[in-house]
Amino acid sequence: MILLSVEGLSKRFGGLLAVDKASMAVPEGSITGLIGPNGAGKTTLFALASGFLEPSAGRVLFAGEDVTAEPPHRRARRGIARTFQIVQPFQGLTVHENIAVGAYLRHAGRQAALDAARAVAEEVGLAPLLETPAAALTVAGRKRLELARALATAPRLLLLDEVLAGLNPSEVRDILPVLRAIRARGVTILMIEHVMQAVMNLCDHVHVLAQGRMIAEGPPRAVCNDAAVIEAYLGHGAAARMRAEGGAHA
Numbered sequence: 001m002i003l004l005s006v007e008g009l010s011k012r013f014g015g016l017l018a019v020d021k022a023s024m025a026v027p028e029g030s031i032t033g034l035i036g037p038n039g040a041g042k043t044t045l046f047a048l049a050s051g052f053l054e055p056s057a058g059r060v061l062f063a064g065e066d067v068t069a070e071p072p073h074r075r076a077r078r079g080i081a082r083t084f085q086i087v088q089p090f091q092g093l094t095v096h097e098n099i100a101v102g103a104y105l106r107h108a109g110r111q112a113a114l115d116a117a118r119a120v121a122e123e124v125g126l127a128p129l130l131e132t133p134a135a136a137l138t139v140a141g142r143k144r145l146e147l148a149r150a151l152a153t154a155p156r157l158l159l160l161d162e163v164l165a166g167l168n169p170s171e172v173r174d175i176l177p178v179l180r181a182i183r184a185r186g187v188t189i190l191m192i193e194h195v196m197q198a199v200m201n202l203c204d205h206v207h208v209l210a211q212g213r214m215i216a217e218g219p220p221r222a223v224c225n226d227a228a229v230i231e232a233y234l235g236h237g238a239a240a241r242m243r244a245e246g247g248a249h250a
């Protein structure tokens with residue numbers, strides 16, 4: 001089943017077409033990657049999928065239903081959760097309280113929200129830090145908190161916007177099994193990621209956005225060897241130069 005699909009989605013900011021007739025489908029149960037150079041429109045596409053921005057054209061379908069006109073809280077209720085690239089926890093609250101904010105979407109009472117938040121903290125490895133003020137967390141801790149806040153809304157689809165950015169290689173290695181376990185219990189993941197080691201390790205399928213357009217898709221390894229993708233990242237002629245260099249070393 002396709003859980004999320006965007007069809008011919010465009011977003012114009014004044015004279016800039018940040019997303020240009022982009023289409024993609026995210027199968028339920030997958031970890032799907034969205035990659036592309038800086039400024040390609042990836043975060044804008046997330047904002048369109050989650051309802052934080054209205055598209056200039058195109059449609060967003062969730063579990064087969066057209067949600068294009070729905071505001072973010074209605075989509076959250078359906079099961080779409082996103083993280084933000086710039087992590088902004090409630091600094092004055094503890095880790096536990098921050099996660100509970102997400103849990104209020106599904107739980108009416110304070111105690112039920114706190115209980116759900118504790119379970120999520122265990123899942124993402126924040127259980128020992130429940131009473132820590134969010135302001136005291138390291139970068140890696142704040143990234144886990146951002147993940148936890150989204151997970152606490154009990155999503156069917158988790159949109160992760162660079163949750164690995166700023167982590168060192170061992171912190172990246174530590175979080176990969178957490179993401180795999182989230183998928184294993186049935187949560188579908190669409191992730192924007194620049195850390196290619198993680199994309200290669202985690203993603204079943206990858207879509208590539210460049211200057212607002214979808215330029216390639218496929219299994220991660222094939223996509224990374226795609227000439228159009230290499231050119232989008234490294235500039236015109238890069239694929240041919242790399243082939244030539246590869247030849248020289250052979």
Ligand SMILES: Nc1ncnc2c1ncn2[C@@H]1O[C@H](COP(=O)(O)OP(=O)(O)OP(=O)(O)O)[C@@H](O)[C@H]1O
Binds near residue numbers: 018039044
């Ligand atoms: N609210 C906005 N108003 C005007 N322009 C915007 C707005 N949001 C994004 N843009 C522009 O749209 C383009 C796409 O931005 P976006 O943040 O979606 O790219 P991205 O692929 O997520 O980039 P990065 O990898 O650097 O985060 C950029 O040129 C950006 O400056």
